[in-house]
Amino acid sequence: MSPSDEKTGRPAGRLPEAEPVRLAELVDYAEGSVVSRTIQKTKTGTMTLFAFDEGQELSEHSAPFDAHVQVLDGEVELVIGGKSVPAVTGETVLMPADIPHAVIAVKRFKMLLTMIRE
Numbered sequence: 001m002s003p004s005d006e007k008t009g010r011p012a013g014r015l016p017e018a019e020p021v022r023l024a025e026l027v028d029y030a031e032g033s034v035v036s037r038t039i040q041k042t043k044t045g046t047m048t049l050f051a052f053d054e055g056q057e058l059s060e061h062s063a064p065f066d067a068h069v070q071v072l073d074g075e076v077e078l079v080i081g082g083k084s085v086p087a088v089t090g091e092t093v094l095m096p097a098d099i100p101h102a103v104i105a106v107k108r109f110k111m112l113l114t115m116i117r118e
Contacts, residue, residue, distance in 0.1 A: 015039050024072040024110050027051045034058070045116045052076070052105035060102040065117045067095040074109025078102070 015021055027037045027049040034056050040047040045065075049072075060079065069078060070092045078085040079102040080095050086106070087093050095101045 023049060023112055027110060029053055029108055029110075032056070043117070045114065048113045048115075049110065050113060051110045052103070052108065054105055054108050056105045058103040060100045062098055062100045063095075063115065065097045065115055067101075068114040068116070069093045069095060069103075070112040070114070072110040072112060074105070075107040076109045076111065077104040077106050079104070 023039075026039065027035055029035070029051045030053065032053055034053070035051040037049045038046060039049060052074075069076070069087065071087045071089055073089055075086070075088050078087060078093055078095065080093075081099045081101070085093055
């Protein structure tokens with residue numbers, strides 16, 4: 001059994017049910033760091049919020065399933081299969097399975113990363 005929130009009894013990190021939320025407000029920036037918060041994790045996929053301080057990055061790696069980056073705030077450069085893909089607030093980019101990718105914070109930025117397993 002996963003840990004639960006003492007106040008609500010819901011699994012820790014899970015969003016409230018049937019209530020609107022502002023995802024960008026659920027994760028805070030930290031100077032010189034990358035902050036993450038998983039808000040949903042199942043056998044078929046995960047949803048994780050990230051806040052990157054300017055200049056922070058995730059080095060090139062690949063994943064065995066598709067990943068969708070939804071930029072909630074700021075500006076990022078994604079490098080997907082060697083191609084630079086800039087994205088800003090309100091844009092979403094698909095990073096295909098098994099293709100190397102990297103994440104570089106051009107400015108402070110927040111994203112929702114949704115990974116879909118087959």
